[in-house]
Amino acid sequence: MKSILPVLAVDLGGTHIRAAVVNNSGQLLFREATATLAEGGPSVVIERIISVIDRLLSINRLTIKDFSAVSISAAGAIDMDAGVVTYSPNLPGWRDIPLREMLQNHYHLPTYIIHDANAAVLAEHRYGAGKSARDIVYLTVSTGIGAGFILNGELYAGATGGAGEVGHMTVDMHGPRCTCGNYGCLEFLASGTAIARDASHRIEHGEQSSLQGILTRDGKITAEDVSRAADTGDALASEVITQAAKYLGAGLTNIVNIFNPEMIIIGGGVARMGDKLLNPARQIVMQRAFPQSARTAKIVATELWDDVGLIGAAVYAFKQLAI
Ligand SMILES: [Zn+2]
Numbered sequence: 001m002k003s004i005l006p007v008l009a010v011d012l013g014g015t016h017i018r019a020a021v022v023n024n025s026g027q028l029l030f031r032e033a034t035a036t037l038a039e040g041g042p043s044v045v046i047e048r049i050i051s052v053i054d055r056l057l058s059i060n061r062l063t064i065k066d067f068s069a070v071s072i073s074a075a076g077a078i079d080m081d082a083g084v085v086t087y088s089p090n091l092p093g094w095r096d097i098p099l100r101e102m103l104q105n106h107y108h109l110p111t112y113i114i115h116d117a118n119a120a121v122l123a124e125h126r127y128g129a130g131k132s133a134r135d136i137v138y139l140t141v142s143t144g145i146g147a148g149f150i151l152n153g154e155l156y157a158g159a160t161g162g163a164g165e166v167g168h169m170t171v172d173m174h175g176p177r178c179t180c181g182n183y184g185c186l187e188f189l190a191s192g193t194a195i196a197r198d199a200s201h202r203i204e205h206g207e208q209s210s211l212q213g214i215l216t217r218d219g220k221i222t223a224e225d226v227s228r229a230a231d232t233g234d235a236l237a238s239e240v241i242t243q244a245a246k247y248l249g250a251g252l253t254n255i256v257n258i259f260n261p262e263m264i265i266i267g268g269g270v271a272r273m274g275d276k277l278l279n280p281a282r283q284i285v286m287q288r289a290f291p292q293s294a295r296t297a298k299i300v301a302t303e304l305w306d307d308v309g310l311i312g313a314a315v316y317a318f319k320q321l322a323i
Pocket residue numbers: 167168178179180181182185187188
């Protein structure tokens with residue numbers, strides 16, 4: 001059999017750009033990363049994508065001819081057919097940027113672009129926790145919340161590629177105002193940003209917590225700090241996480257009722273909290289979703305973690321190349 005050239009995969013996030021050589025077995029052979037410097041706008045970020053790819057090639061003595069395609073997983077609204085990033089909340093200034101064409105003109109290789117949650121669900125379906133399943137939801141819980149869907153064995157991206165903005169489903173009609181303008185959105189109540197904000201808010205209002213020292217020293221608390229504090233028995237930290245987990249459970253209940261998936265795979269930085277986040281969320285689903293759907297939907301953590309976008313971008317490219 002003719003050997004299949006690997007894909008040059010890029011994961012474009014608001015904080016980091018990762019690039020890797022991914023073969024047709026989903027293995028990452030080489031990798032590089034750099035800071036996105038998103039505040040510099042599209043031209044700076046695109047230069048940085050090209051520089052991290054070029055570094056990956058030169059360090060490993062590769063040339064662009066060693067690849068079958070370039071494939072990018074990106075955060076934001078993506079028109080996959082046109083290869084355009086139409087908008088991205090994490091990438092300031094990105095409006096209708098024809099990223100695929102720009103990279104294709106630079107590298108002269110078939111180039112693909114896919115929304116990061118769609119990439120993630122493809123990766124999990126092919127190589128991760130969802131290998132045996134036909135109906136999977138991948139939920140990323142990090143600074144924001146988004147989802148990708150495999151329905152009946154196929155990626156479901158929506159009519160214009162915009163499906164999966166589950167972070168902005170209402171889980172509290174009378175909740176606080178979200179950055180999107182709506183009220184009580186899942187993302188505003190259950191993301192890493194929400195966990196950090198709620199902990200800070202409660203401490204600033206005089207509640208006792210071991211996080212006080214971090215808040216005074218750094219001026220802010222991260223969701224990771226809250227997780228660590230919960231592990232050492234900090235009651236406030238545990239309460240904040242349990243509260244976020246319950247909202248997450250409310251969001252998952254809606255997803256379970258709408259899609260009746262076999263599996264919901266939770267990724268993103270906040271998923272590293274593991275069962276202290278997932279167990280209260282699972283409990284809410286069992287209490288609130290339709291019983292048969294609730295029993296069917298396994299709620300598990302990702303198996304691919306930070307590599308999920310890179311692997312998913314490669315899976316998408318190999319599919320497009322019809323390999
Ligand atoms: Zn919102």
